[in-house]
Amino acid sequence: MSMITAFIMATFTTPENISVNPKSMLWLLPLVAAISIVYKTTKLPKIRFVHFVKESVVLFGSIVIFMAITALVLVAFAWLVTE
Amino acid sequence: MAPRSRESHIMFLIIVGLMGWFVPGAGHLAIKEKKHAIIIFVTIALTFATGLYIGSIGVINPVGAKPWYVAQLMNSPAVAAIGQITRTGDYPVYGRPNEIGQIYTSITGLLNLLCIVNAVYWAHLRRNGAAGE
Numbered sequence: 108m109s110m111i112t113a114f115i116m117a118t119f120t121t122p123e124n125i126s127v128n129p130k131s132m133l134w135l136l137p138l139v140a141a142i143s144i145v146y147k148t149t150k151l152p153k154i155r156f157v158h159f160v161k162e163s164v165v166l167f168g169s170i171v172i173f174m175a176i177t178a179l180v181l182v183a184f185a186w187l188v189t190e
Numbered sequence: 191m192a193p194r195s196r197e198s199h200i201m202f203l204i205i206v207g208l209m210g211w212f213v214p215g216a217g218h219l220a221i222k223e224k225k226h227a228i229i230i231f232v233t234i235a236l237t238f239a240t241g242l243y244i245g246s247i248g249v250i251n252p253v254g255a256k257p258w259y260v261a262q263l264m265n266s267p268a269v270a271a272i273g274q275i276t277r278t279g280d281y282p283v284y285g286r287p288n289e290i291g292q293i294y295t296s297i298t299g300l301l302n303l304l305c306i307v308n309a310v311y312w313a314h315l316r317r318n319g320a321a322g323e
Contacts, residue, residue: 120246120281121246122244122245122246122248122283122287122291123244123287124287125287127286131286134244138293138297141237141297141298141301144229145233145305146304148226148230148233148305149226149308154225154226
């Protein structure tokens with residue numbers, strides 16, 4: 108087995124070190140981007156680059172904003188319950 | 191070109207669905223939507239690989255995380271092969287990497303299911319001349 112193959116195999120057999128902190132929430136962004144792109148691909152019958160990118164970015168932004176609002180509501184609710 | 195018979199049309203829909211399951215985006219390729227196929231393949235493959243990179247192949251756990259495994263299986267039958275490797279428990283993964291890896295790989299599975307349904311639907315519409323509008 109070549110060195111490169113062994114290295115690639117190793118990266119997929121040992122987990123990354125991700126601690127539980129607010130920064131780890133940023134991992135949701137690539138996933139939201141993937142969801143936006145695939146969803147828009149299934150919705151648009153014809154793909155034109157500019158239009159497709161615009162639609163995907165709008166959906167990405169909508170999801171992120173909605174999740175931020177949901178998080179704020181949950182934080183406010185938790186604060187009201189615990190105070 | 192003569193329209194397909196009902197039986198061959200149903201067979202075509204099944205083939206489109208199976209192609210989309212075996213290789214993400216291949217269902218769209220079968221209905222000659224090359225751009226759609228490329229975007230779906232690249233996005234799903236990259237996101238799935240990111241999930242495996244974060245959590246290792248241990249996030250595919252057919253023994254301890256069956257509901258996640260079912261969603262992961264929607265990516266491709268190749269996931270079942272990875273599941274056979276990890277079934278022994280030689281690749282343990284815990285905590286945040288496990289959560290993020292499972293979420294990434296399962297969501298891509300569900301996205302691929304969406305693409306399979308979409309490809310089959312478009313293939314069906316085209317028989318009736320609606321062409322995915």
